[in-house]
Amino acid sequence: MPEEFVVTPWEVRGQIDYDRLITEFGTERITSELLERLQRDAGELHPMLRRGIVYSHRDLNWILDEYEKGHPFALYTGRGPSSGIHVGHMLPWFFTKWLQERFRATLYFQITDDEKYLFRDFEELGEATKVGYENVLDIIAMGFDPKRTKIFLDTEYIHHLYPIAVEAAKRITFSTTQAVFGFENANNIGEIFYTSLQAAPAFLPSVDAGREIPVLIPCGIDQDPHFRIARDVAPRLGYPKPALIHNKLLPSLLGPGGKMSASVPESGIFTTDSLALAKRKVLNAFTGGRATVEEQRRLGANPYICSIFANYEFIFEPDDGHLAEVERTCKSGERLCGDCKLELWGKVESFLRRHQEARERAKARIEKFILRD
Missing domain, CATH: 1.10.240.10 (Tyrosyl-Transfer RNA Synthetase)
Incomplete structure (x- = not known):
C-alpha cells in the first residue's frame, strides 16, 4: 500500500494527490471558464495555467470582478529563507512575475527570517536574516519591476507588520492553530503566534492605501493553511479576504514521492x-x-x-x-x-x-x- 502523503507549510512527503488536496483544503479547481476569463483579461495564458500546474484557487473570480471594474489588485508572496534557492522554490515567483507584468500589479514580497528561526532552522536569528538577503538576490535577479515590488524582511519591517499582526492574533485561538497546523503543547509560543505575522502582508496594501485593496496570493498549495486563517480573520479586521492561486510542487530529481527539497541537495x-x-x-x-x-x-x-x-x-x-x-x-x-x-x-x-x-x-x-x- 502506498505511503500516505503529507502536505503542510513545513513538510511535504509522499506521492501527492492534488485532487484530494482540493477537497481536504476546501479550495476550488481552476475551470476552463476561468481560464478563458484569465486569457481575456491578461491577453494570454501562462504555460503553468495551460498545463494545469497552477490549478487551484480561492476567490479568483472576485479578483477578476474587481479588476474588470477598474479596481487594481495587489500581489503578495514570500519566501522562508531556510537555505539557498532551487528552481522548485521559484515556481510561484515565475507565475507572480507574469501576473505583475500582465496586470501591472504592485507586489509585496515577505522574507520570513523570524519564522525560520522560530521553527529551528537556525540557532541564531542573524543567520536567518543573512540567508534572507542571499535569497533576495535571487528574487531581484528574476526581473521583477522595482517600481512595483516591495521586498521586506520581517525583522526589519516589524514596526509596520506588528500592529496588523497583533490585531489578527487577538482573533486567532490556540485551538484554531491546533486544528489547522497540528500544533501541540511542545510548540514554542513564537510558532503559535507566527501565522498572524504571515497574515499581515495580506492587509498591508489596504493599510498603505487607506482603503480596501484586493490582494491575490500566488503560492504553492502547501502554503494554503496559513492563508485560510488570514481569510477567516480578514472581515473581523475590516479588510477584504485575500484571494489565492495555487501551484503544484516540482517533483524531486530523485524520483516520485517528494518535491525538490533544500534539505536534500541532490x-x-x-x-x-x-x-x-x-x-x-x-x-x-x-x-x-x-x-x-x-x-x-x-x-x-x-x-x-x-x-x-x-x-x-x-x-x-x-x-x-x-x-x-x-x-x-x-x-x-x-x-x-x-x-x-x-x-x-x-x-x-x-x-x-x-x-x-x-x-x-x-x-x-x-x-x-x-x-x-
Whole structure:
C-alpha cells in the first residue's frame, strides 16, 4: 500500500494527490471558464495555467470582478529563507512575475527570517536574516519591476507588520492553530503566534492605501493553511479576504514521492550550483525509462513519473508543441533518456548562466527593492 502523503507549510512527503488536496483544503479547481476569463483579461495564458500546474484557487473570480471594474489588485508572496534557492522554490515567483507584468500589479514580497528561526532552522536569528538577503538576490535577479515590488524582511519591517499582526492574533485561538497546523503543547509560543505575522502582508496594501485593496496570493498549495486563517480573520479586521492561486510542487530529481527539497541537495537544481554540479544532477536524475535501450525502443518510457519531463513541463519548455513532441517520443520509444537529459541540460545551463549573471548584478540593486522601518 502506498505511503500516505503529507502536505503542510513545513513538510511535504509522499506521492501527492492534488485532487484530494482540493477537497481536504476546501479550495476550488481552476475551470476552463476561468481560464478563458484569465486569457481575456491578461491577453494570454501562462504555460503553468495551460498545463494545469497552477490549478487551484480561492476567490479568483472576485479578483477578476474587481479588476474588470477598474479596481487594481495587489500581489503578495514570500519566501522562508531556510537555505539557498532551487528552481522548485521559484515556481510561484515565475507565475507572480507574469501576473505583475500582465496586470501591472504592485507586489509585496515577505522574507520570513523570524519564522525560520522560530521553527529551528537556525540557532541564531542573524543567520536567518543573512540567508534572507542571499535569497533576495535571487528574487531581484528574476526581473521583477522595482517600481512595483516591495521586498521586506520581517525583522526589519516589524514596526509596520506588528500592529496588523497583533490585531489578527487577538482573533486567532490556540485551538484554531491546533486544528489547522497540528500544533501541540511542545510548540514554542513564537510558532503559535507566527501565522498572524504571515497574515499581515495580506492587509498591508489596504493599510498603505487607506482603503480596501484586493490582494491575490500566488503560492504553492502547501502554503494554503496559513492563508485560510488570514481569510477567516480578514472581515473581523475590516479588510477584504485575500484571494489565492495555487501551484503544484516540482517533483524531486530523485524520483516520485517528494518535491525538490533544500534539505536534500541532490533533489533539486539550486541557483548557486556550479554548472558542473547542476549538470551532474540532471544527468543522474530519475527517469521513467526502461532497463535497456532495446526494451525502451520496443515498449516506450513513462514520462509521467520522470523528473526530467517534469522539469520540461513545469519550467524549461514554454512551447506546448515541443513539450507534446517530447511526451510522444518518450512514450513511443523514439526518444532515449540520455538524449532527453542532454536536451534539458542545455536549457538548464542557459537559465543558470543568465540567472547567475543577473544575481551578481542584483547586489548593487538591493536598495531599490527593500522596505525597512
